Amino acid sequence: MEELFWVLLIGAAVLWTAVIGAAVYAQKRQVDPSLERQARWFIIWGGAVIPTLLVGGLLAWGMVILRDITSDTGDLTVRVDGERWWWRVTYEGPEGDVVTANEIRIPVGQTALFRLTADDVIHSFWVPALGGKMDMIPGRETTLALTPQEVGNWGGLCAEFCGGAHALMRFDAIVMEPGDFEAWLAAEAAPAQVSEDDPGFAVFQEEGCGACHAVRGTDAAGPVGPDLTHVAAREKLGAGVYEMTPQNMALWITETHEMKPDIDMPPYPDLDGARLDALVAFLMSLDHAE
Amino acid sequence: MTRESDKQPGGYGPPGDAPRLIGQGSVWIMVAAPTIWALHFVASYTFAATWCAKAGPSLAEPRWIIAMMGVICVALIGWLALLAVRRYGGVFVIFEEITESSERARDRFIGHVSLLLCILSAVAIVFTALPGFFFSTC
Ligand SMILES: [Cu+2]
Numbered sequence: 001m002e003e004l005f006w007v008l009l010i011g012a013a014v015l016w017t018a019v020i021g022a023a024v025y026a027q028k029r030q031v032d033p034s035l036e037r038q039a040r041w042f043i044i045w046g047g048a049v050i051p052t053l054l055v056g057g058l059l060a061w062g063m064v065i066l067r068d069i070t071s072d073t074g075d076l077t078v079r080v081d082g083e084r085w086w087w088r089v090t091y092e093g094p095e096g097d098v099v100t101a102n103e104i105r106i107p108v109g110q111t112a113l114f115r116l117t118a119d120d121v122i123h124s125f126w127v128p129a130l131g132g133k134m135d136m137i138p139g140r141e142t143t144l145a146l147t148p149q150e151v152g153n154w155g156g157l158c159a160e161f162c163g164g165a166h167a168l169m170r171f172d173a174i175v176m177e178p179g180d181f182e183a184w185l186a187a188e189a190a191p192a193q194v195s196e197d198d199p200g201f202a203v204f205q206e207e208g209c210g211a212c213h214a215v216r217g218t219d220a221a222g223p224v225g226p227d228l229t230h231v232a233a234r235e236k237l238g239a240g241v242y243e244m245t246p247q248n249m250a251l252w253i254t255e256t257h258e259m260k261p262d263i264d265m266p267p268y269p270d271l272d273g274a275r276l277d278a279l280v281a282f283l284m285s286l287d288h289a290e
Numbered sequence: 291m292t293r294e295s296d297k298q299p300g301g302y303g304p305p306g307d308a309p310r311l312i313g314q315g316s317v318w319i320m321v322a323a324p325t326i327w328a329l330h331f332v333a334s335y336t337f338a339a340t341w342c343a344k345a346g347p348s349l350a351e352p353r354w355i356i357a358m359m360g361v362i363c364v365a366l367i368g369w370l371a372l373l374a375v376r377r378y379g380g381v382f383v384i385f386e387e388i389t390e391s392s393e394r395a396r397d398r399f400i401g402h403v404s405l406l407l408c409i410l411s412a413v414a415i416v417f418t419a420l421p422g423f424f425f426s427t428c
Contacts, residue, residue: 036385037385040383040385041383044383052413056413056416056417056420059417059420060420060424063421063424063425064424066424066425067424067425070425070427072427
């Protein structure tokens, strides 16, 4: 991708200089009728034949690049479904699907194939630093293959206006060493460790959070909102928007629509005191087992 | 070298002979090549879209049909280019302006324009068909 940038930049600089140079030369030079034939050939080659070949060549090259990023093979397949206004993420792991949300992790140097869909409106999946951007269209599957070269956290976002909280529809795209990635995926695949008498989990059930959210390993299996099995293992809260801290978690529950307008989750302003603390503690405990 | 256009200065064939659709004096040759390009364009896209909707994600087989359509259309245009040269006396580059008001000059002008349009249309057809060679999926 970077190579493409340099080729285009240098190519454009050369062409620009040549065209402006020719214009200046033509201005300076006396009219010489005997050169008319030559001039015509110059126009035909410089104005028609060479541009056609160049554009044809660039078109072909562009398509080769596009073919690579839309290819349908990869070392790893990740399905991402665009929802209003968050991301449902499913890794096709060695031992079956691993469902998570709002964070993408992929191993460095390997090609990750993203199979993209959308729930009800069009979104667009974009990690600028990794290149390529692909629309997510309801009723269709689009693909995007990314091969990250450097370890790091490269932010991603929705790049197609999709309604109220579009600007807050982000995610962390974290590129890891392959070994770290394997460990992370295994931890993510494991069910949550929730003890029967966890007071926070009791609040979670009483308030009906489980109707929308799934916590694998418990009987909460709601499909409406993000999977919360390992929510505290994510770097950010609310689709890449807030730091994952107990304070933000509490605000997310009580002042939901101040944190993120329009979203499909109802606020729980009446939760406070010990019940809220217990719920937040429970959610923050949904981390990876050490 | 004698050209067909030289043999009949200003004539449209013997009396009673129906004028040719593509022959001296007729301007249809100028629109023919771009029309072939337009038909090829619509046909390629309709075909690919229908195939993708009905037959599914692989474009491996229909790309041959797309290629064949391209070859046929380019061949047709090649034939038109030949007619532009033979019947109209069209040339690729005109070195002296055509200002004379005569059948012969008009024919040469039509031939020249048609020839250039043929080249343009052929390039456009190649550009239209090109993606078919790079992408094997819908
Ligand atoms: Cu959006």
